[in-house]
Amino acid sequence: MTHHIAHKKVTWLELFYDLIYVAAISITAHVLTHAHHGAIDASIILKYTLIFVPLWWAWTGFTVYVNRFGKDDTAQRINYFVQMAFVIVMAASINVDFEAYYLYFMIGYVGIRLSTVWMYARIWKNGKSEPRSIARFLTLSFLVGALISFSSVLLPDDWKFIALYAGIFLDIVLPLIGRRILVRLPVHHPHLLERYGLVTIILLGEMILVIVNGLREETVTISTVVAALIGFVMAVAIWWHYFESSEHTAEEEQKNSGQLVIYGHLFMYMSLGIIASVVHYGFHHDLSVRNFGWLAWSGFGLYTLSAALVFHQRAKSKRQRVFAFYMPAGLLVVAAVVLLMLPTVTAVYAALAGCFVVQALLVVVGLRGKGLR
Structure with missing residues:
Protein backbone atom coordinates (compact mmCIF):
# COMPACT_ATOMS: atom_id res chain seq x y z
CA MET A 1 0.00 0.00 0.00
CA THR A 2 2.82 2.39 0.82
CA HIS A 3 4.45 1.79 -2.55
CA HIS A 4 1.15 2.45 -4.34
CA ILE A 5 0.66 5.77 -2.55
CA ALA A 6 4.23 6.86 -3.32
CA HIS A 7 3.72 6.01 -6.97
CA LYS A 8 0.56 8.15 -7.10
CA LYS A 9 2.47 11.09 -5.65
CA VAL A 10 5.16 10.78 -8.29
CA THR A 11 2.54 10.47 -11.03
CA TRP A 12 0.73 13.65 -10.03
CA LEU A 13 4.00 15.54 -9.74
CA GLU A 14 5.05 14.28 -13.16
CA LEU A 15 1.77 15.52 -14.58
CA PHE A 16 2.30 18.91 -12.94
CA TYR A 17 5.80 18.97 -14.47
CA ASP A 18 4.39 18.17 -17.92
CA LEU A 19 1.81 20.93 -17.69
CA ILE A 20 4.56 23.51 -17.21
CA TYR A 21 5.69 22.60 -20.72
CA VAL A 22 2.28 23.50 -22.17
CA ALA A 23 3.19 27.17 -22.67
CA ALA A 24 6.54 26.34 -24.26
CA ILE A 25 5.04 23.74 -26.60
CA SER A 26 2.19 26.06 -27.58
CA ILE A 27 4.51 28.98 -28.34
CA THR A 28 6.89 26.74 -30.31
CA ALA A 29 4.08 25.37 -32.50
CA HIS A 30 2.92 28.96 -33.06
CA VAL A 31 6.25 29.76 -34.75
CA LEU A 32 5.06 27.92 -37.85
CA THR A 33 1.99 30.14 -38.21
CA HIS A 34 4.06 33.06 -39.53
CA ALA A 35 3.42 32.86 -43.26
CA HIS A 36 4.21 35.50 -45.88
CA HIS A 37 3.03 35.63 -49.48
CA GLY A 38 1.45 32.19 -49.29
CA ALA A 39 4.52 30.40 -47.94
CA ILE A 40 6.43 29.64 -44.74
CA ASP A 41 9.98 30.90 -45.02
CA ALA A 42 12.75 28.29 -44.69
CA SER A 43 14.23 30.25 -41.79
CA ILE A 44 10.95 29.83 -39.86
CA ILE A 45 11.06 26.06 -40.35
CA LEU A 46 14.68 26.02 -39.20
CA LYS A 47 13.83 28.06 -36.09
CA TYR A 48 10.97 25.70 -35.28
CA THR A 49 13.39 22.78 -35.35
CA LEU A 50 16.12 24.58 -33.40
CA ILE A 51 13.67 25.55 -30.66
CA PHE A 52 11.83 22.23 -30.52
CA VAL A 53 14.84 19.91 -30.21
CA PRO A 54 16.28 21.38 -26.97
CA LEU A 55 12.78 21.71 -25.54
CA TRP A 56 12.13 18.01 -26.18
CA TRP A 57 15.56 16.99 -24.89
CA ALA A 58 15.23 19.05 -21.71
CA TRP A 59 11.95 17.30 -20.90
CA THR A 60 13.22 13.88 -21.97
CA GLY A 61 16.41 14.07 -19.91
CA PHE A 62 14.69 14.31 -16.55
CA THR A 63 11.83 12.01 -17.58
CA VAL A 64 14.26 9.18 -18.34
CA TYR A 65 16.16 9.85 -15.09
CA VAL A 66 12.92 9.45 -13.11
CA ASN A 67 12.10 6.30 -15.08
CA ARG A 68 15.38 4.62 -14.08
CA PHE A 69 16.25 6.12 -10.71
CA GLY A 70 13.31 8.20 -9.54
CA LYS A 71 11.87 8.04 -6.05
CA ASP A 72 9.52 10.40 -4.31
CA ASP A 73 12.01 12.10 -1.99
CA THR A 74 12.57 15.75 -1.13
CA ALA A 75 15.59 16.18 -3.44
CA GLN A 76 13.66 14.94 -6.47
CA ARG A 77 10.65 17.12 -5.69
CA ILE A 78 12.85 20.20 -5.33
CA ASN A 79 14.54 19.34 -8.62
CA TYR A 80 11.15 19.16 -10.33
CA PHE A 81 10.31 22.67 -9.14
CA VAL A 82 13.75 24.05 -10.06
CA GLN A 83 13.34 22.67 -13.58
CA MET A 84 9.85 24.12 -13.84
CA ALA A 85 11.29 27.57 -13.12
CA PHE A 86 13.86 27.14 -15.90
CA VAL A 87 11.14 25.90 -18.28
CA ILE A 88 9.24 29.14 -17.65
CA VAL A 89 12.42 31.06 -18.60
CA MET A 90 12.70 28.99 -21.81
CA ALA A 91 9.03 29.48 -22.68
CA ALA A 92 9.24 33.25 -22.17
CA SER A 93 12.21 33.44 -24.55
CA ILE A 94 10.68 31.49 -27.46
CA ASN A 95 10.15 33.93 -30.31
CA VAL A 96 10.48 34.13 -34.07
CA ASP A 97 13.19 36.68 -33.34
CA PHE A 98 15.22 33.91 -31.71
CA GLU A 99 18.48 35.87 -31.69
CA ALA A 100 17.12 38.63 -29.46
CA TYR A 101 16.03 36.17 -26.75
CA TYR A 102 18.87 33.69 -27.16
CA LEU A 103 20.58 34.31 -23.80
CA TYR A 104 17.45 33.57 -21.75
CA PHE A 105 16.64 30.50 -23.85
CA MET A 106 20.15 29.15 -23.31
CA ILE A 107 20.05 29.85 -19.54
CA GLY A 108 16.73 28.01 -19.27
CA TYR A 109 17.98 25.00 -21.23
CA VAL A 110 21.37 24.71 -19.50
CA GLY A 111 19.72 25.17 -16.09
CA ILE A 112 17.44 22.20 -16.77
CA ARG A 113 20.31 20.05 -17.98
CA LEU A 114 22.62 20.89 -15.07
CA SER A 115 19.89 20.10 -12.55
CA THR A 116 19.45 16.72 -14.25
CA VAL A 117 23.22 16.18 -14.10
CA TRP A 118 23.10 16.90 -10.37
CA MET A 119 20.48 14.18 -9.85
CA TYR A 120 22.60 11.65 -11.76
CA ALA A 121 25.65 12.69 -9.73
CA ARG A 122 23.76 11.83 -6.52
CA ILE A 123 23.21 8.30 -7.81
CA TRP A 124 26.87 8.10 -8.85
CA LYS A 125 27.95 9.10 -5.36
CA ASN A 126 25.47 7.05 -3.32
CA GLY A 127 24.45 4.22 -5.63
CA LYS A 128 25.76 0.68 -5.86
CA SER A 129 27.18 -1.55 -8.62
CA GLU A 130 25.40 -1.25 -12.00
CA PRO A 131 23.21 1.82 -11.29
CA ARG A 132 26.31 3.68 -10.10
CA SER A 133 28.31 2.95 -13.26
CA ILE A 134 25.41 4.00 -15.50
CA ALA A 135 24.87 7.18 -13.47
CA ARG A 136 28.58 7.97 -13.80
CA PHE A 137 28.45 7.59 -17.59
CA LEU A 138 25.38 9.82 -17.90
CA THR A 139 26.66 12.40 -15.41
CA LEU A 140 29.89 12.91 -17.33
CA SER A 141 28.21 12.78 -20.75
CA PHE A 142 25.51 15.30 -19.92
CA LEU A 143 27.88 17.57 -18.00
CA VAL A 144 30.17 17.89 -21.02
CA GLY A 145 27.21 18.66 -23.30
CA ALA A 146 25.80 21.27 -20.91
CA LEU A 147 29.15 23.00 -20.45
CA ILE A 148 29.71 23.18 -24.21
CA SER A 149 26.27 24.76 -24.62
CA PHE A 150 26.95 27.20 -21.77
CA SER A 151 30.28 28.22 -23.37
CA SER A 152 28.22 29.84 -26.12
CA VAL A 153 27.87 32.96 -23.92
CA LEU A 154 31.55 33.65 -24.62
CA LEU A 155 31.21 33.52 -28.40
CA PRO A 156 30.09 36.22 -30.86
CA ASP A 157 27.50 36.22 -33.63
CA ASP A 158 26.46 32.86 -35.07
CA TRP A 159 29.24 31.03 -33.25
CA LYS A 160 27.13 31.05 -30.11
CA PHE A 161 24.42 29.05 -31.88
CA ILE A 162 27.00 26.59 -33.15
CA ALA A 163 28.31 26.05 -29.60
CA LEU A 164 24.80 25.75 -28.13
CA TYR A 165 23.70 23.09 -30.59
CA ALA A 166 27.05 21.30 -30.59
CA GLY A 167 26.49 20.71 -26.87
CA ILE A 168 22.91 19.60 -27.48
CA PHE A 169 23.98 17.28 -30.30
CA LEU A 170 26.65 15.71 -28.10
CA ASP A 171 24.11 15.38 -25.28
CA ILE A 172 21.73 13.49 -27.57
CA VAL A 173 24.31 11.29 -29.31
CA LEU A 174 26.33 10.05 -26.32
CA PRO A 175 23.50 7.89 -24.90
CA LEU A 176 23.16 6.30 -28.35
CA ILE A 177 26.88 5.55 -28.38
CA GLY A 178 26.65 4.17 -24.85
CA ARG A 179 23.61 2.01 -25.52
CA ARG A 180 25.43 -1.17 -24.45
CA ILE A 181 26.04 0.41 -21.06
CA LEU A 182 22.46 1.63 -20.64
CA VAL A 183 20.80 -1.72 -21.43
CA ARG A 184 22.35 -3.11 -18.25
CA LEU A 185 19.66 -1.15 -16.43
CA PRO A 186 16.60 -1.26 -18.73
CA VAL A 187 13.96 1.43 -18.61
CA HIS A 188 10.53 0.66 -17.20
Whole structure:
Protein backbone atom coordinates (compact mmCIF):
# COMPACT_ATOMS: atom_id res chain seq x y z
CA MET A 1 0.00 0.00 0.00
CA THR A 2 2.82 2.39 0.82
CA HIS A 3 4.45 1.79 -2.55
CA HIS A 4 1.15 2.45 -4.34
CA ILE A 5 0.66 5.77 -2.55
CA ALA A 6 4.23 6.86 -3.32
CA HIS A 7 3.72 6.01 -6.97
CA LYS A 8 0.56 8.15 -7.10
CA LYS A 9 2.47 11.09 -5.65
CA VAL A 10 5.16 10.78 -8.29
CA THR A 11 2.54 10.47 -11.03
CA TRP A 12 0.73 13.65 -10.03
CA LEU A 13 4.00 15.54 -9.74
CA GLU A 14 5.05 14.28 -13.16
CA LEU A 15 1.77 15.52 -14.58
CA PHE A 16 2.30 18.91 -12.94
CA TYR A 17 5.80 18.97 -14.47
CA ASP A 18 4.39 18.17 -17.92
CA LEU A 19 1.81 20.93 -17.69
CA ILE A 20 4.56 23.51 -17.21
CA TYR A 21 5.69 22.60 -20.72
CA VAL A 22 2.28 23.50 -22.17
CA ALA A 23 3.19 27.17 -22.67
CA ALA A 24 6.54 26.34 -24.26
CA ILE A 25 5.04 23.74 -26.60
CA SER A 26 2.19 26.06 -27.58
CA ILE A 27 4.51 28.98 -28.34
CA THR A 28 6.89 26.74 -30.31
CA ALA A 29 4.08 25.37 -32.50
CA HIS A 30 2.92 28.96 -33.06
CA VAL A 31 6.25 29.76 -34.75
CA LEU A 32 5.06 27.92 -37.85
CA THR A 33 1.99 30.14 -38.21
CA HIS A 34 4.06 33.06 -39.53
CA ALA A 35 3.42 32.86 -43.26
CA HIS A 36 4.21 35.50 -45.88
CA HIS A 37 3.03 35.63 -49.48
CA GLY A 38 1.45 32.19 -49.29
CA ALA A 39 4.52 30.40 -47.94
CA ILE A 40 6.43 29.64 -44.74
CA ASP A 41 9.98 30.90 -45.02
CA ALA A 42 12.75 28.29 -44.69
CA SER A 43 14.23 30.25 -41.79
CA ILE A 44 10.95 29.83 -39.86
CA ILE A 45 11.06 26.06 -40.35
CA LEU A 46 14.68 26.02 -39.20
CA LYS A 47 13.83 28.06 -36.09
CA TYR A 48 10.97 25.70 -35.28
CA THR A 49 13.39 22.78 -35.35
CA LEU A 50 16.12 24.58 -33.40
CA ILE A 51 13.67 25.55 -30.66
CA PHE A 52 11.83 22.23 -30.52
CA VAL A 53 14.84 19.91 -30.21
CA PRO A 54 16.28 21.38 -26.97
CA LEU A 55 12.78 21.71 -25.54
CA TRP A 56 12.13 18.01 -26.18
CA TRP A 57 15.56 16.99 -24.89
CA ALA A 58 15.23 19.05 -21.71
CA TRP A 59 11.95 17.30 -20.90
CA THR A 60 13.22 13.88 -21.97
CA GLY A 61 16.41 14.07 -19.91
CA PHE A 62 14.69 14.31 -16.55
CA THR A 63 11.83 12.01 -17.58
CA VAL A 64 14.26 9.18 -18.34
CA TYR A 65 16.16 9.85 -15.09
CA VAL A 66 12.92 9.45 -13.11
CA ASN A 67 12.10 6.30 -15.08
CA ARG A 68 15.38 4.62 -14.08
CA PHE A 69 16.25 6.12 -10.71
CA GLY A 70 13.31 8.20 -9.54
CA LYS A 71 11.87 8.04 -6.05
CA ASP A 72 9.52 10.40 -4.31
CA ASP A 73 12.01 12.10 -1.99
CA THR A 74 12.57 15.75 -1.13
CA ALA A 75 15.59 16.18 -3.44
CA GLN A 76 13.66 14.94 -6.47
CA ARG A 77 10.65 17.12 -5.69
CA ILE A 78 12.85 20.20 -5.33
CA ASN A 79 14.54 19.34 -8.62
CA TYR A 80 11.15 19.16 -10.33
CA PHE A 81 10.31 22.67 -9.14
CA VAL A 82 13.75 24.05 -10.06
CA GLN A 83 13.34 22.67 -13.58
CA MET A 84 9.85 24.12 -13.84
CA ALA A 85 11.29 27.57 -13.12
CA PHE A 86 13.86 27.14 -15.90
CA VAL A 87 11.14 25.90 -18.28
CA ILE A 88 9.24 29.14 -17.65
CA VAL A 89 12.42 31.06 -18.60
CA MET A 90 12.70 28.99 -21.81
CA ALA A 91 9.03 29.48 -22.68
CA ALA A 92 9.24 33.25 -22.17
CA SER A 93 12.21 33.44 -24.55
CA ILE A 94 10.68 31.49 -27.46
CA ASN A 95 10.15 33.93 -30.31
CA VAL A 96 10.48 34.13 -34.07
CA ASP A 97 13.19 36.68 -33.34
CA PHE A 98 15.22 33.91 -31.71
CA GLU A 99 18.48 35.87 -31.69
CA ALA A 100 17.12 38.63 -29.46
CA TYR A 101 16.03 36.17 -26.75
CA TYR A 102 18.87 33.69 -27.16
CA LEU A 103 20.58 34.31 -23.80
CA TYR A 104 17.45 33.57 -21.75
CA PHE A 105 16.64 30.50 -23.85
CA MET A 106 20.15 29.15 -23.31
CA ILE A 107 20.05 29.85 -19.54
CA GLY A 108 16.73 28.01 -19.27
CA TYR A 109 17.98 25.00 -21.23
CA VAL A 110 21.37 24.71 -19.50
CA GLY A 111 19.72 25.17 -16.09
CA ILE A 112 17.44 22.20 -16.77
CA ARG A 113 20.31 20.05 -17.98
CA LEU A 114 22.62 20.89 -15.07
CA SER A 115 19.89 20.10 -12.55
CA THR A 116 19.45 16.72 -14.25
CA VAL A 117 23.22 16.18 -14.10
CA TRP A 118 23.10 16.90 -10.37
CA MET A 119 20.48 14.18 -9.85
CA TYR A 120 22.60 11.65 -11.76
CA ALA A 121 25.65 12.69 -9.73
CA ARG A 122 23.76 11.83 -6.52
CA ILE A 123 23.21 8.30 -7.81
CA TRP A 124 26.87 8.10 -8.85
CA LYS A 125 27.95 9.10 -5.36
CA ASN A 126 25.47 7.05 -3.32
CA GLY A 127 24.45 4.22 -5.63
CA LYS A 128 25.76 0.68 -5.86
CA SER A 129 27.18 -1.55 -8.62
CA GLU A 130 25.40 -1.25 -12.00
CA PRO A 131 23.21 1.82 -11.29
CA ARG A 132 26.31 3.68 -10.10
CA SER A 133 28.31 2.95 -13.26
CA ILE A 134 25.41 4.00 -15.50
CA ALA A 135 24.87 7.18 -13.47
CA ARG A 136 28.58 7.97 -13.80
CA PHE A 137 28.45 7.59 -17.59
CA LEU A 138 25.38 9.82 -17.90
CA THR A 139 26.66 12.40 -15.41
CA LEU A 140 29.89 12.91 -17.33
CA SER A 141 28.21 12.78 -20.75
CA PHE A 142 25.51 15.30 -19.92
CA LEU A 143 27.88 17.57 -18.00
CA VAL A 144 30.17 17.89 -21.02
CA GLY A 145 27.21 18.66 -23.30
CA ALA A 146 25.80 21.27 -20.91
CA LEU A 147 29.15 23.00 -20.45
CA ILE A 148 29.71 23.18 -24.21
CA SER A 149 26.27 24.76 -24.62
CA PHE A 150 26.95 27.20 -21.77
CA SER A 151 30.28 28.22 -23.37
CA SER A 152 28.22 29.84 -26.12
CA VAL A 153 27.87 32.96 -23.92
CA LEU A 154 31.55 33.65 -24.62
CA LEU A 155 31.21 33.52 -28.40
CA PRO A 156 30.09 36.22 -30.86
CA ASP A 157 27.50 36.22 -33.63
CA ASP A 158 26.46 32.86 -35.07
CA TRP A 159 29.24 31.03 -33.25
CA LYS A 160 27.13 31.05 -30.11
CA PHE A 161 24.42 29.05 -31.88
CA ILE A 162 27.00 26.59 -33.15
CA ALA A 163 28.31 26.05 -29.60
CA LEU A 164 24.80 25.75 -28.13
CA TYR A 165 23.70 23.09 -30.59
CA ALA A 166 27.05 21.30 -30.59
CA GLY A 167 26.49 20.71 -26.87
CA ILE A 168 22.91 19.60 -27.48
CA PHE A 169 23.98 17.28 -30.30
CA LEU A 170 26.65 15.71 -28.10
CA ASP A 171 24.11 15.38 -25.28
CA ILE A 172 21.73 13.49 -27.57
CA VAL A 173 24.31 11.29 -29.31
CA LEU A 174 26.33 10.05 -26.32
CA PRO A 175 23.50 7.89 -24.90
CA LEU A 176 23.16 6.30 -28.35
CA ILE A 177 26.88 5.55 -28.38
CA GLY A 178 26.65 4.17 -24.85
CA ARG A 179 23.61 2.01 -25.52
CA ARG A 180 25.43 -1.17 -24.45
CA ILE A 181 26.04 0.41 -21.06
CA LEU A 182 22.46 1.63 -20.64
CA VAL A 183 20.80 -1.72 -21.43
CA ARG A 184 22.35 -3.11 -18.25
CA LEU A 185 19.66 -1.15 -16.43
CA PRO A 186 16.60 -1.26 -18.73
CA VAL A 187 13.96 1.43 -18.61
CA HIS A 188 10.53 0.66 -17.20
CA HIS A 189 8.79 0.43 -20.57
CA PRO A 190 5.11 0.89 -19.56
CA HIS A 191 5.98 3.93 -17.41
CA LEU A 192 8.03 5.44 -20.25
CA LEU A 193 5.14 5.08 -22.71
CA GLU A 194 2.76 6.53 -20.13
CA ARG A 195 4.98 9.60 -19.71
CA TYR A 196 5.24 10.21 -23.45
CA GLY A 197 1.50 9.60 -23.74
CA LEU A 198 0.80 12.42 -21.27
CA VAL A 199 2.74 14.89 -23.41
CA THR A 200 0.97 13.59 -26.51
CA ILE A 201 -2.32 14.49 -24.81
CA ILE A 202 -0.93 17.99 -24.20
CA LEU A 203 -0.04 18.36 -27.88
CA LEU A 204 -3.47 17.13 -28.95
CA GLY A 205 -4.89 19.66 -26.53
CA GLU A 206 -2.93 22.31 -28.44
CA MET A 207 -4.77 21.23 -31.60
CA ILE A 208 -8.10 21.66 -29.81
CA LEU A 209 -7.00 25.10 -28.62
CA VAL A 210 -6.22 26.07 -32.22
CA ILE A 211 -9.74 24.96 -33.21
CA VAL A 212 -11.31 27.00 -30.41
CA ASN A 213 -9.26 30.07 -31.34
CA GLY A 214 -10.21 29.63 -34.98
CA LEU A 215 -13.90 29.70 -34.09
CA ARG A 216 -13.43 32.72 -31.82
CA GLU A 217 -11.31 34.79 -34.20
CA GLU A 218 -13.32 34.19 -37.37
CA THR A 219 -16.96 34.92 -38.14
CA VAL A 220 -18.90 31.71 -37.65
CA THR A 221 -19.78 30.49 -41.13
CA ILE A 222 -20.23 27.12 -42.80
CA SER A 223 -16.55 27.31 -43.77
CA THR A 224 -15.30 27.81 -40.19
CA VAL A 225 -17.63 25.12 -38.82
CA VAL A 226 -16.34 22.68 -41.44
CA ALA A 227 -12.75 23.61 -40.57
CA ALA A 228 -13.46 22.97 -36.88
CA LEU A 229 -15.11 19.61 -37.57
CA ILE A 230 -12.24 18.48 -39.79
CA GLY A 231 -9.69 19.50 -37.17
CA PHE A 232 -11.61 17.70 -34.43
CA VAL A 233 -11.93 14.52 -36.48
CA MET A 234 -8.20 14.65 -37.12
CA ALA A 235 -7.37 15.05 -33.41
CA VAL A 236 -9.67 12.12 -32.52
CA ALA A 237 -8.10 9.92 -35.22
CA ILE A 238 -4.58 10.70 -34.02
CA TRP A 239 -5.62 9.98 -30.42
CA TRP A 240 -7.16 6.69 -31.47
CA HIS A 241 -4.15 5.59 -33.48
CA TYR A 242 -1.57 6.68 -30.90
CA PHE A 243 -3.17 5.21 -27.80
CA GLU A 244 -4.33 1.97 -29.42
CA SER A 245 -0.74 1.46 -30.56
CA SER A 246 0.76 2.60 -27.25
CA GLU A 247 -1.46 0.35 -25.15
CA HIS A 248 -0.52 -2.69 -27.20
CA THR A 249 3.18 -1.84 -27.14
CA ALA A 250 3.14 -1.32 -23.36
CA GLU A 251 1.75 -4.85 -22.93
CA GLU A 252 4.80 -6.38 -24.58
CA GLU A 253 7.62 -7.35 -22.25
CA GLN A 254 10.69 -5.35 -23.24
CA LYS A 255 13.98 -4.95 -21.46
CA ASN A 256 16.07 -2.41 -23.32
CA SER A 257 17.30 1.17 -23.23
CA GLY A 258 14.00 2.48 -24.62
CA GLN A 259 15.81 4.58 -27.21
CA LEU A 260 13.40 3.85 -30.05
CA VAL A 261 10.59 5.20 -27.89
CA ILE A 262 12.66 8.17 -26.66
CA TYR A 263 14.12 9.35 -29.95
CA GLY A 264 11.13 8.35 -32.05
CA HIS A 265 8.96 10.71 -30.02
CA LEU A 266 11.10 13.67 -31.03
CA PHE A 267 9.83 13.34 -34.59
CA MET A 268 6.34 12.43 -33.45
CA TYR A 269 6.08 15.55 -31.29
CA MET A 270 7.48 17.71 -34.07
CA SER A 271 4.86 16.26 -36.42
CA LEU A 272 2.06 17.11 -33.98
CA GLY A 273 3.32 20.70 -33.85
CA ILE A 274 3.24 20.79 -37.64
CA ILE A 275 -0.28 19.34 -37.69
CA ALA A 276 -1.43 21.98 -35.20
CA SER A 277 -0.19 24.62 -37.65
CA VAL A 278 -2.07 22.82 -40.44
CA VAL A 279 -5.25 23.21 -38.39
CA HIS A 280 -4.44 26.92 -38.00
CA TYR A 281 -4.10 27.34 -41.76
CA GLY A 282 -7.30 25.33 -42.21
CA PHE A 283 -9.06 28.37 -40.69
CA HIS A 284 -6.75 31.10 -41.97
CA HIS A 285 -6.01 30.46 -45.63
CA ASP A 286 -2.64 32.22 -45.56
CA LEU A 287 -0.81 29.49 -47.51
CA SER A 288 -1.12 28.68 -51.17
CA VAL A 289 -2.79 25.34 -51.91
CA ARG A 290 0.50 23.75 -52.93
CA ASN A 291 2.39 24.95 -49.85
CA PHE A 292 -0.50 23.90 -47.62
CA GLY A 293 -0.37 20.47 -49.24
CA TRP A 294 3.36 20.16 -48.55
CA LEU A 295 2.87 21.20 -44.93
CA ALA A 296 0.03 18.69 -44.48
CA TRP A 297 2.02 15.86 -46.06
CA SER A 298 5.11 16.71 -43.99
CA GLY A 299 3.11 16.48 -40.78
CA PHE A 300 1.44 13.24 -41.80
CA GLY A 301 4.63 11.69 -43.12
CA LEU A 302 6.67 12.54 -40.05
CA TYR A 303 3.95 11.20 -37.77
CA THR A 304 3.59 7.96 -39.76
CA LEU A 305 7.32 7.23 -39.88
CA SER A 306 7.88 8.02 -36.21
CA ALA A 307 4.87 5.89 -35.18
CA ALA A 308 6.33 2.95 -37.09
CA LEU A 309 9.61 3.48 -35.27
CA VAL A 310 8.06 3.77 -31.81
CA PHE A 311 5.23 1.24 -31.88
CA HIS A 312 6.07 -1.41 -34.45
CA GLN A 313 9.69 -2.18 -33.68
CA ARG A 314 9.00 -5.85 -32.90
CA ALA A 315 6.81 -6.86 -35.86
CA LYS A 316 7.85 -10.41 -36.75
CA SER A 317 5.06 -12.26 -38.54
CA LYS A 318 4.05 -11.43 -42.10
CA ARG A 319 0.68 -10.07 -40.94
CA GLN A 320 2.37 -7.88 -38.33
CA ARG A 321 4.76 -6.46 -40.93
CA VAL A 322 1.89 -5.72 -43.30
CA PHE A 323 0.01 -3.65 -40.72
CA ALA A 324 3.14 -2.19 -39.13
CA PHE A 325 5.11 -1.12 -42.18
CA TYR A 326 3.70 -1.90 -45.61
CA MET A 327 0.21 -0.44 -45.21
CA PRO A 328 1.45 2.80 -43.58
CA ALA A 329 4.10 3.10 -46.30
CA GLY A 330 1.44 2.65 -48.97
CA LEU A 331 -0.82 5.18 -47.24
CA LEU A 332 2.08 7.62 -47.12
CA VAL A 333 2.55 7.33 -50.90
CA VAL A 334 -1.18 7.76 -51.53
CA ALA A 335 -1.22 10.77 -49.21
CA ALA A 336 1.66 12.36 -51.12
CA VAL A 337 -0.26 12.11 -54.38
CA VAL A 338 -3.63 13.20 -52.99
CA LEU A 339 -2.50 16.04 -50.72
CA LEU A 340 -0.31 17.60 -53.40
CA MET A 341 -2.86 17.34 -56.19
CA LEU A 342 -6.13 18.57 -54.68
CA PRO A 343 -7.29 21.99 -55.89
CA THR A 344 -8.34 23.75 -52.66
CA VAL A 345 -7.06 24.17 -49.11
CA THR A 346 -10.30 22.75 -47.67
CA ALA A 347 -10.04 19.66 -49.85
CA VAL A 348 -6.44 19.07 -48.76
CA TYR A 349 -7.41 19.63 -45.14
CA ALA A 350 -10.28 17.11 -45.34
CA ALA A 351 -8.08 14.59 -47.14
CA LEU A 352 -5.44 14.85 -44.40
CA ALA A 353 -8.09 14.07 -41.77
CA GLY A 354 -9.16 11.12 -43.92
CA CYS A 355 -5.58 9.82 -43.99
CA PHE A 356 -5.42 9.86 -40.20
CA VAL A 357 -8.82 8.12 -39.95
CA VAL A 358 -7.65 5.35 -42.28
CA GLN A 359 -4.43 5.02 -40.27
CA ALA A 360 -6.43 4.59 -37.04
CA LEU A 361 -8.66 1.99 -38.68
CA LEU A 362 -5.62 0.05 -39.84
CA VAL A 363 -4.42 -0.23 -36.25
CA VAL A 364 -7.83 -1.43 -35.06
CA VAL A 365 -8.02 -4.03 -37.83
CA GLY A 366 -4.44 -5.11 -37.21
CA LEU A 367 -4.99 -5.62 -33.47
CA ARG A 368 -8.23 -7.51 -34.02
CA GLY A 369 -6.40 -9.75 -36.48
CA LYS A 370 -3.97 -10.64 -33.72
CA GLY A 371 -6.82 -11.33 -31.31
CA LEU A 372 -5.91 -8.39 -29.10
CA ARG A 373 -9.13 -6.43 -29.51
